[in-house]
Amino acid sequence: GAVVSQHPSRVICKSGTSVKIECRSLDFQATTMFWYRQFPKQSLMLMATSNEGSKATYEQGVEKDKFLINHASLTLSTLTVTSAHPEDSSFYICSARSGKGMSNEKLFFGSGTQLSVL
Amino acid sequence: SQQGEEDPQALSIQEGENATMNCSYKTSINNLQWYRQNSGRGLVHLILIRSNEREKHSGRLRVTLDTSKKSSSLLITASRAADTASYFCATDPLTGNTGKLIFGQGTTLQVKP
Numbered sequence: 001g002a003v004v005s006q007h008p009s010r011v012i013c014k015s016g017t018s019v020k021i022e023c024r025s026l027d028f029q030a031t032t033m034f035w036y037r038q039f040p041k042q043s044l045m046l047m048a049t050s051n052e053g054s055k056a057t058y059e060q061g062v063e064k065d066k067f068l069i070n071h072a073s074l075t076l077s078t079l080t081v082t083s084a085h086p087e088d089s090s091f092y093i094c095s096a097r098s099g100k101g102m103s104n105e106k107l108f109f110g111s112g113t114q115l116s117v118l
Numbered sequence: 119s120q121q122g123e124e125d126p127q128a129l130s131i132q133e134g135e136n137a138t139m140n141c142s143y144k145t146s147i148n149n150l151q152w153y154r155q156n157s158g159r160g161l162v163h164l165i166l167i168r169s170n171e172r173e174k175h176s177g178r179l180r181v182t183l184d185t186s187k188k189s190s191s192l193l194i195t196a197s198r199a200a201d202t203a204s205y206f207c208a209t210d211p212l213t214g215n216t217g218k219l220i221f222g223q224g225t226t227l228q229v230k231p
Contacts, residue, residue, distance in 0.1 A: 006160070032217050043206065043223045044161075093160050097217060105210065106151060107219060109160035 002028045004096050006110025013084055014118055021079045021113045023094030029074035030096035034107070035067070038091045050077050084117045091115075124207060124222040132230050137194040139225040141207030142187075148210040150183055150190050151219065155204045164192075164205075169212070199231040 003026040013019050023033055032051050036044040050056040050071035058064045068080040081088055091114050095107040123142045131137055149168045153161040167174045167183045167190065174181045180193040194201055204226045208219040
C-alpha cells in the first residue's frame with residue numbers, strides 16, 4: 001500500500017522558534033496533501049489543503065502566516081510553525097491523496113508529529 | 119467543520135465480543151470511509167462504502183450505509199485486544215468538494231484481554 005512518511009515524529013522547541021514538519025509520499029505522487037491538528041482525545045481538525053505547485057487553501061480560523069505550507073513537489077509538502085508558542089503544542093498529522101485512479105478516494109496518513117513548545 | 123457525529127464516544131468490551139460504532143452525517147456523499155488510529159499515530163484506512171452500496175465486508179469488518187438516514191455503522195466481529203484504537207468515519211461530500219474528507223468525532227474502543 002501507499003506510504004506517507006512524516007518527520008520528525010516528536011519535537012520539543014523553545015517559544016519563539018520555528019519548526020518545520022515534512023510529509024513525503026514514498027511510492028506515489030500526491031497531487032493533494034492535507035494538514036491536520038489533533039488535540040488529545042479529539043478528532044482531526046483540518047488546517048489546510050495543499051496542492052502541488054499552488055498556494056495552500058487554509059481553513060477558516062487558521063493563520064496562514066503562522067502555519068506556512070509549501071508543496072514544492074508531487075512527493076513533498078512541508079508545514080512550518082513560525083514563532084511557535086505553547087498554545088501551538090499539539091499533534092500534527094499530514095495525509096496525501098493520489099491523483100490517479102480509484103485509490104485517490106482514500107487518504108494515506110503520516111504517523112504524526114507531536115510538537116511541544118516550552 | 120466536522121459534520122460527523124459518532125456514537126458511542128467510548129466503548130469497552132471483552133475480547134471475543136463484537137463492537138458496533140455508529141456515524142451520522144449531514145450532507146449528501148460520494149462515499150463514506152472508516153479509519154483507525156492507534157494512540158499517538160496517524161490514521162489507517164479500513165474500508166470505503168459508496169453511496170449506492172448498503173453493506174460491505176472486509177475480514178472481520180462489516181460496514182453498513184443508510185443514505186436515507188444519513189448514517190453508517192462499523193461492526194468489528196470477534197474483537198481482539200489489538201483492535202484497541204480510535205475509529206473515525208469520514209465522508210466525501212457530493213457537492214462543493216475540494217477533495218477533503220469530513221471526519222467524525224471518533225469512537226474510542228478498548229478491548230480487554
